Amino acid sequence: MFVVLAAALGYLVGNEVQANTQFDRAHRSLDITRARIDGVDGQLATVRSQLTDLQGQVTQDSATLAADTTKLNGAKVALANSQANNSRQSTVISNLHTCLGGVEEALNALSVGDQSHAVAALDAVAASCESAVASDA
Amino acid sequence: MRDRWWRRASVAAMCVAVLAVLTTAVATDLQAHARNRSEHTELTAARSRLAKQRTDLAITTYVKAVTTNHRNGLQASVASTLGQIASTQSSLSGAAVLGYLQSVDIGTLHTCLGGVQQSLQQIGAGDDNAAAQAISAVAGACSTIEGGTGDGLVYPFDFPDPDVITVGSAYYGYATNSVAGNIQIITSTDLTHWTAVGDALPSLPTWATPDETWAPTVMQIGATFVLYYAVRVAGPGGGGAECISVATATQPQGPFADSSTGPVECQPNLGGSIDPSLFTDATGTPYLVWKSNGGGGTSAIWSQQLDAAGTAFAPATTPTQLLVPDQSWEGGVIEAPDMVMVGGRYLLFYSGNSWKTADYAVGVATCVGPVGPCTKLPGPILASDAGMKGPGGESVFVDASGVLWIAFDAWAPDAVGYPNSRSLYLRKLSVSGAVPVVAPGG
Structure with a gap:
């Protein structure tokens, strides 16, 4: 009976020691894990804060880009209009030069009594003169 | 009995004690296991949370990385867009400036064209004076179109073979016939802005061919202004000889009157005489220099003394040949002589080569006296440049402040040859030693 009791008691004590050892090990692991959780929590908070800042910048930059794009498109339209106007004016200038050259040639021809040459000179530039006047109207 | 009870009691007590010990051990063991399970449960939860x-x-x-890339992309786009805005606005500014300048050009062209067209209409209506006024009114605008006065251009219309004289503080320019009349006349007070006066020679003698008068020269001799000019003698089919005639007026703007019954000089055996130019020597004696066309030979420059009134050759004088073409740049032709005295030296300016081309140029010779002999300086002193082509028909004069000038006609660079216009140019002239130097344009 004593032997049985000693064996039982020994078993119980050993079992308890083993349980306590496991407990100690789990407790240390729990402490380490909790410390890691704290570290990751800190990192996560930092990254989330940075992300929030970035998202704010993205919102602001998107608005800036939209406004600048609108401004650029407006400038492009204005430039296209200005270039079109300049092209039209270049044509007018070219026609006026042609017209003026013909009229001056007619004057010079008249100065030597060459009326047929004068008429031919005016006829040659009639289209340019009409275009210049029409474009300028 | 008592021992027996005692023994039983001891056994019972022992059993109770053993039972108590066992119970305590079991309880302690269970408690340890419970703590252990609880700790493991917490550990598992903590690990799960950590994960x-x-x-x-x-x-x-x-x-965050994706957002950072997105933000960087946006910022790059913003920077790029700002660059494009700056570039576009710069282009826009340039286009606006160009547009403004074009508007000015168009306005100037309209002004010039309007005046020229009005002049043409007035000619059609037979009112040459109104035509001249219309041309004068737009001379500034037309000069601007021709490139302004940077190359010496002062009158942007057809004004060939110019002769400029100084009368007090005013200047008068005369030129070959045009729509403004037989002899064009323009005037200025600053040598920059010129106004058409009209026709210096409204009527031609009956022996002259209309629309065939050119190369005038005017000089004040006493109270009279004397005009020599080239003119074609009327003939069958309008093909008479080219000669020189003379007219006079009491004021520089005319009207000059030619009451002659025939030309002063013709040299028919030399192909005719043209391009007269008046000159007085150091004693005030007048001379006429001119060109003979050459006929079957070559052209030449001649000189002969005039009488005191300057309206006829001096008695007992004959023409003296001063120059013939002998330099390669002259292309076999010399004409439009103009003799002046500068610093005690006689300088004979002349034009060489074909007047219709950009090869036309001005040369000069030094002369011992008004009837020679003369020695040419090598090469032309005035030739085509970037601003004008084919200068010639020159006339040298001194302005009211004593500055020496050369007046000449020239083609616009992109319009050489008839029926384009030969416009009037003025440039300052200096003499270095015996060599005249024409100031560059501008």
């Missing part, structure tokens, strides 16, 4: 937090951190870090 979740790590996953969240990884995801958040990834989102």
Whole structure:
């Protein structure tokens, strides 16, 4: 009976020691894990804060880009209009030069009594003169 | 009995004690296991939370990276857009400036064209004076179109073979016939702005061919202004000889009157005489220099003394040949002589080569006296440049402040040859030693 009791008691004590050892090990692991959780929590908070800042910048930059794009498109339209106007004016200038050259040639021809040459000179530039006047109207 | 009871009691007590010990051990063991399970449960939960937090951190870090890239892309786009805006606005500014300048050009062209057209209409209506006024009114605008006065251009219309004289503080320019009349006349007070006066020679003698008068020269001799000019003698089919005639007026703007019954000089055996130019020597004696066309030979420059009134050759004088073409740049032709005295030296300016081309140029010779002999300086002193082509028909004069000038006609660079216009140019002239130097344009 004593032997049985000693064996039982020994078993119980050993079992308890083993349980306590496991407990100690789990407790240390729990402490380490909790410390890691704290570290990751800190990192996560930092990254989330940075992300929030970035998202704010993205919102602001998107608005800036939209406004600048609108401004650029407006400038492009204005430039296209200005270039079109300049092209039209270049044509007018070219026609006026042609017209003026013909009229001056007619004057010079008249100065030597060459009326047929004068008429031919005016006829040659009639289209340019009409275009210049029409474009300028 | 008592021992027996005692023994039984001891056994019972022992059993109770053993039972108590066992119970306590079991309880302690169960408690230890319970703590152990609880700790493991917490550990498992903590590890799970750690894993979740790590996953969240990884995801958040990834989102941050993506957002950072997105932000960087946006900022690059903003920078690029700002650059494009700056570039576009710069182009827009340039286009606006160009547009403004074009508007000015168009306005100037309209002004010039309007005046020229009005002049043409007035000619059609037979009112040459109104035509001249219309041309004068737009001379500034037309000069601007021709490139302004940077190359010495002062009158942008057809004004060939110019002769400029100084009368007090005013200047008068005369030129070959045009729509403004037989002899064009323009006037200025600053040598920059010129106004058409009209026709210096409204009527031609009956022996002259209309629209065939050119190369005038005017000089004040006493109270009279004497005009020599080239003219074609009327003939069958309008093909008479080219000669020189003379007219006079009491004021520089005319009207000059030619009451002659025939030309002063013709040299028919030399192909005719043209391009007269008046000159007085150091004693005030007048001379006429001119060109003979050459006929079957070559052209030549001649000189002969005039009488005191300057309206006829001096008695007992004959023409003296001064120059013939003998330099390569002259192309076999010399004409439009103009003799002046500068610093005690006689300088004979002349034009060489074909007047219709950009090869036309001005040369000069030094002369011992008004009837020679003369020695040419090598090469032309005035030739085509970037601003004008084919200068010639020159006339040298001194302005009211004593500055020496050369007046000449020239083609616009992109309009050489008839029926384009030969416009009037003025440039300052200096003499270095015996060599005249024409100031560059501008």
